[in-house]
Amino acid sequence: MKIENLTIPVRVYQFEELEASIKTLFEKAIANLPNAHAPYSQFHVSSASLLENGEIVCGTNQENASFPLGLCAERINLAAIAALYPKTKVLKMAIVIENKRSPVLHPVAPCGMCRQAILEQENIANSPIEIWLKGQGDVVYAINSVKDLLPINFDGSCLV
Ligand code: THU
Numbered sequence: 001m002k003i004e005n006l007t008i009p010v011r012v013y014q015f016e017e018l019e020a021s022i023k024t025l026f027e028k029a030i031a032n033l034p035n036a037h038a039p040y041s042q043f044h045v046s047s048a049s050l051l052e053n054g055e056i057v058c059g060t061n062q063e064n065a066s067f068p069l070g071l072c073a074e075r076i077n078l079a080a081i082a083a084l085y086p087k088t089k090v091l092k093m094a095i096v097i098e099n100k101r102s103p104v105l106h107p108v109a110p111c112g113m114c115r116q117a118i119l120e121q122e123n124i125a126n127s128p129i130e131i132w133l134k135g136q137g138d139v140v141y142a143i144n145s146v147k148d149l150l151p152i153n154f155d156g157s158c159l160v
Contacts, residue, residue: 006151011142018140021050025094026134028056033098036060036073042100045073045108049081049129052089057081074114078121090121092130105137109149116154118146123155 015026029048036044038061045061059077063070074095081090097108110118110131122129128145143149 008148008151009144010148013140013142015134015138015140022092022094022132022142025050025056025092025132026096026140028058029094029096032058032060033096036098037062038100039063040065040067040070044098044100045095046097047073047077047093047095049077049090049094050092051081051085052091053085055085055088057084072111072114074110075117078117089125089127090129091127092132093118094132094134096134098136103136105139106135107133107139107141108135109133109141110146115146115150119150119153119155122146 015023018026025048029046032048033044033046036046038044040063046058048056048058050056057077057080059073059080061071061073062076074093077093081088095108095110097104118129118131122145128147131143131146131149133141133143147153
């Protein structure tokens with residue numbers, strides 16, 4: 001038996017030190033937070049993605065009175081990209097949250113289902129998607145690829 005320790009490189013920033021293009025992506029995500037429909041959880045999530053064609057597409061979580069029907073911001077964001085700009089590579093996603101019940105200052109990471117959905121997009125494009133995370137505080141995490149969040153993962157190569 002041997003133990004393999006996996007390390008995940010996470011870059012940690014203060015919001016103010018971010019370069020302008022990432023600040024813009026976060027600002028779009030923050031501006032779109034009010035479009036979340038989250039009356040049940042009061043937890044608003046907004047994702048803004050920069051595409052290879054320079055466009056920025058946003059998505060927010062959309063809940064339903066029948067709780068399991070709700071959709072996370074990240075998967076709404078990816079679906080919007082597929083509808084508006086099919087087959088277009090996603091370069092970066094900036095994900096922000098606002099917990100209306102009680103502020104969460106630290107960056108919040110995408111749930112497991114969204115990680116899997118982002119992984120599919122990375123594999124389709126054969127290109128990593130940078131993931132940028134911000135909570136309600138000033139700390140920002142940058143992750144080079146969703147594979148760093150799902151280091152041992154399931155993908156289409158398992159289904160051949
Ligand atoms: N949520 C997201 O939008 N993205 C995630 O990655 C985690 C959770 C949403 C789902 C639900 O509307 C609310 O946050 C609370 O779980």
